[in-house]
Amino acid sequence: MADSPDGDLKYVGRSIRTKEGRAPLIGKAKYTSDYAFAGQLHACIVRSPHAAARINRVDLSAATRVAGVRLAMHGADVAALTDPIPDYLEPALFGGKAAAHRCLAIDEVWCYGQPVAVVVAEDMRTARYAAARVQVDYTPLEAVVDAEAALAVGARTIVPGWDDNLLMHVPFMHGDTVAAFESADQVVSTEVKIHRFSTQPMETRCYNAVWEHNTESITLYGTSQNPHPLRLVLAQTLRMPENKIRIIASTIGGAFGLKMHGHPEEGLICLLAKLTGQPVKWLESREECLLIGAREQKHYIEMAVNNDGTVLGLRDRFYANTGAPSACPGWGMAFLTGLTMPGPYKVRDIDVQMHAVSTNKPSWNAARGYGKESTAIALELAMDNVARQLGVSPVTVRLKNFIGKDEFPYDSPTGLLYDSGDYAGAVEKTLQAIDYDDCLEEQASARESGRYIGIGVAFELTPEGGAIPGSMVVGYDTSSVRVGPDGTVRLLTGVTSPGTGNATGIAQIVADELGVDIDAIEVLQGDTNASPYGFGNYSGRSTIVGGGSAALAAQDVRLMIDKVAAALLEVERSSLVLQRGVYTSTADSSASVTFAEVCYAAYTRAYDVALCIDPPLEATRTFRPPSIRHTPDANGNINPYPSYSNAAYATVCEVDVQTGQVKLLKFAVTHDCGKVINPILVEGQACGAIGFGIGGALTEDVRYDASGRQLTRSFMDYVMPRMSDMPPIAVEHHDMPNPGNYLGLKGAGEAGVGGSAAAVVNAVNNALQPLGVVMNELPLTAPRVWAAIQQASVAPTPGGDQ
Amino acid sequence: MEDLLEQSALVQWRIDGELHELEVVPGASLLDVLREQVGKTGTHMGCRTGHCGACTVMIDGAVAKSCIAMAATLPRATITTIEGLTAADGTMHPIQQAFWDAAGLQCGFCAPGILLSTAELLQTNPAPNDAEIDAALAGTLCRCTGYQSIRRAVGEACVRMYPDAAGE
Known part of the structure; x- marks a missing residue:
């Protein structure tokens, strides 16, 4: 089989426009909330106004009397018909505590906004009106809001039966930190406070459950990143066999982790459809969406350093405020923060103590970065502090401590196996992209004229494609390639798209493997009755394992088609050339047959030319990245990640010292995601994640009052970047292919949040260095920056840390 | 009732x-x-x-x-x-076509605000600068793109709607 002589015919590596195509642009894409069925009912959820309270009584009578109301239920009603929601990721797998997660609270509420009752009515207005008539009698309890206070002796335990509020404590230790700290020239301490900020996709969650009377089964149209695993969760919650549940995850309007499952509404809405025998829809309000938290951590970092900038040892004690226990996988972010230490740095002696704490704040769910962004924020702020204390350049400190590009594969002190990378090379490319030396000159001249310009640098290591043994977070996935008798292709894959364009990337791979036009490929994702069993979208895995498995399946089908083509043309298979949909042969210049004719023959001539294959032209294959290792090594460590994407960031900002306002002037990133399938899509992922980081560093913040009531309830309070807040971003690629994965893929999508946030904070601190201001508490909102400047001008503490 | x-x-x-x-x-x-x-x-x-x-x-x-x-x-x-x-025969508006070709959006949920604000801007301004684009699109949040691809697609739409104004 000769390769196509025309390299331009390959799709991989090119910026192909998306397979999503016209639909979203002409307003015809069907997002979950766009589905409406005959007899459609609507649900409205009654939520707790208290962070912690005993439920004495739920009175539904006034709600059920409202005309148009079909059903109203409280926690005990629902609990009689359902089982607790299984954890997406069980804390017990890591030695943590267990709690029963219910669709509606029974006896006690653990956080503000927790579902307490539900009303189903013929239209949304009636449902909302009736929900307001539900009377709940609460006895408020003392709310436990702060993570460290939650661990104090005498703190109220928020889950009955627990002996304290520590969901989990995991030490990540390696080497001899005591010796490292004793031998170092000095110890630099940095406290980093990462706040609660959220993903907030523009499409909120929506579930529309249909009771199928003919098969006595449920079809759930839902905003789900992981339809197959959700099906198992629903089966257990609803006490139904898994094969009586179908999930259709339609077009998704952004997910970023928020649409991973474990949410109480998923099972609840299905139950309501089953009980009413009619379709029931629930559309999350933005206020409800803002309840879902992530990321809040307080780090106490110590770095043992020599005066030349070498970091000898790392100690970090950190506390993650994971909110009330939930079946969603959010708490795992805290674990990943510890596991990813010490990131890109060649520090062997580490003592990192992770504390995941349960409180009466609303629960977390997964959020882009999945804890690795917090590792980057904590480490990169601490590295800048080291540079400040030693009086050396932040660039020098990083270059001095990076793992060298010839040191891969690299065994990290927490047991990870980094596949490849060139961290110093990525930083150098980034500095060039932002004209670092020019920036330094500009900064110096600006300072003379009383302007405060700062330059910030940061690095981020983002393990991608994670797999946790014993859980539904797996490292592999599966695709089917089906070629029809007309030569068109159906590609069904177990990975889903939250709107990132991964269908396009996977189709590019399949088009190249099959030798067909990309427009001949239809990609199907997200329907559990169509796709092979798959695990959906998370951890930058979709192109690694979706693309890898689709490539294997396409190779199998291509072999079948080649065999039939050779039989039809009566030539050796090795002499075939497929170009622009036509098979020819180097052995016989008169031989010619179209790809479509070969496919037709494969289906219709099973007893002569197609005897050499087993029709139909279909194959289903799995790609299991080989470098994941779940058998513990001598130290008891596993390697849950197949690839380690990484990126270097630099930004330039100007701080208005009169107002505290931060304006970003320039931004550059160099990204290593391995082989780039589609540059425009990878750039889109990187810029989107940087938007999260910039928003998180400067404005996005979910706030609570002292009693645990959420103050941030709309986009008036939750301030995300608008177009004018985003600087132009210079995106460079620095691809060091992953030797273990198909085409050297490493994954894209998660990198960007933590590194960019850290670069922004470092830039602001750099700008305000002449004033002696150092802020390591996010976000750097204008009032906070202004207050820090005022405080510093009263009592100047140059170079000091707060 | x-x-x-x-x-x-x-x-x-x-x-x-x-x-x-x-x-x-x-x-x-x-x-x-x-x-x-x-x-x-x-x-x-x-x-x-x-x-x-x-x-x-x-x-x-x-x-x-x-x-x-x-x-x-x-x-x-x-x-x-x-x-x-979109035209009655299904032909996309040049702005829609530019956004498809330049991969301006990802999930597409914000498309109504991004595309209609672009249309309003380009009705009267054939060659907007970055500040004018930022101001015209300030009313719409996009969570996927970081806005970089949107700026590029708006520029592409200008070229398609006003080929003579390009380069100014």
Whole structure:
């Protein structure tokens, strides 16, 4: 089989426009909330106004009397018909505590906004009106809001039966930190406070459950990143066999982790459809969406350093405020923060103590970065502090401590196996992209004229494609390639798209493997009755394992088609050339047959030319990245990640010292995601994640009052970047292919949040260095920056840390 | 329910070229009427507080947030939704085509605000600078792109709508 002589015919590596195509642009894409069925009912959820309270009584009578109301239920009603929601990721797998997660609270509420009752009515207005008539009698309890206070002796335990509020404590230790700290020239301490900020996709969650009377089964149209695993969760919650549940995850309007499952509404809405025998829809309000938290951590970092900038040892004690226990996988972010230490740095002696704490704040769910962004924020702020204390350049400190590009594969002190990378090379490319030396000159001249310009640098290591043994977070996935008798292709894959364009990337791979036009490929994702069993979208895995498995399946089908083509043309298979949909042969210049004719023959001539294959032209294959290792090594460590994407960031900002306002002037990133399938899509992922980081560093913040009531309830309070807040971003690629994965893929999508946030904070601190201001508490909102400047001008503490 | 009917208002709207006479209940937003009574599901609910712009439509030629426009306050209006940007024969508007070719959007949920704000800007300004683009699109939040690809696609749309103005 000769390769196509025309390299331009390959799709991989090119910026192909998306397979999503016209639909979203002409307003015809069907997002979950766009589905409406005959007899459609609507649900409205009654939520707790208290962070912690005993439920004495739920009175539904006034709600059920409202005309148009079909059903109203409280926690005990629902609990009689359902089982607790299984954890997406069980804390017990890591030695943590267990709690029963219910669709509606029974006896006690653990956080503000927790579902307490539900009303189903013929239209949304009636449902909302009736929900307001539900009377709940609460006895408020003392709310436990702060993570460290939650661990104090005498703190109220928020889950009955627990002996304290520590969901989990995991030490990540390696080497001899005591010796490292004793031998170092000095110890630099940095406290980093990462706040609660959220993903907030523009499409909120929506579930529309249909009771199928003919098969006595449920079809759930839902905003789900992981339809197959959700099906198992629903089966257990609803006490139904898994094969009586179908999930259709339609077009998704952004997910970023928020649409991973474990949410109480998923099972609840299905139950309501089953009980009413009619379709029931629930559309999350933005206020409800803002309840879902992530990321809040307080780090106490110590770095043992020599005066030349070498970091000898790392100690970090950190506390993650994971909110009330939930079946969603959010708490795992805290674990990943510890596991990813010490990131890109060649520090062997580490003592990192992770504390995941349960409180009466609303629960977390997964959020882009999945804890690795917090590792980057904590480490990169601490590295800048080291540079400040030693009086050396932040660039020098990083270059001095990076793992060298010839040191891969690299065994990290927490047991990870980094596949490849060139961290110093990525930083150098980034500095060039932002004209670092020019920036330094500009900064110096600006300072003379009383302007405060700062330059910030940061690095981020983002393990991608994670797999946790014993859980539904797996490292592999599966695709089917089906070629029809007309030569068109159906590609069904177990990975889903939250709107990132991964269908396009996977189709590019399949088009190249099959030798067909990309427009001949239809990609199907997200329907559990169509796709092979798959695990959906998370951890930058979709192109690694979706693309890898689709490539294997396409190779199998291509072999079948080649065999039939050779039989039809009566030539050796090795002499075939497929170009622009036509098979020819180097052995016989008169031989010619179209790809479509070969496919037709494969289906219709099973007893002569197609005897050499087993029709139909279909194959289903799995790609299991080989470098994941779940058998513990001598130290008891596993390697849950197949690839380690990484990126270097630099930004330039100007701080208005009169107002505290931060304006970003320039931004550059160099990204290593391995082989780039589609540059425009990878750039889109990187810029989107940087938007999260910039928003998180400067404005996005979910706030609570002292009693645990959420103050941030709309986009008036939750301030995300608008177009004018985003600087132009210079995106460079620095691809060091992953030797273990198909085409050297490493994954894209998660990198960007933590590194960019850290670069922004470092830039602001750099700008305000002449004033002696150092802020390591996010976000750097204008009032906070202004207050820090005022405080510093009263009592100047140059170079000091707060 | 009787009371509601007595208070309901009759409105006459030309929506994407088609005349509709509708009875709307007090308090119903233009967004809800468009989605639920007219079936224009291309217009999206993102926040219901007027901040995100996913519900953007044009009312009498000017962009507006349909989630905070009360239907009953618009007795007669010409309304263009994202679906109305496309020609009757299905040909995409040059802005839509530019956004597809330049991969301007990812999930597409914010498309109503991004595309209609771009259309409003380019109606009167064939060669907007970055600050003018930022100002025109300030009413819509996009969470996927970091806006970089949107800026690129708006530039591409300018070139397609005003080939003679390119290069200025």
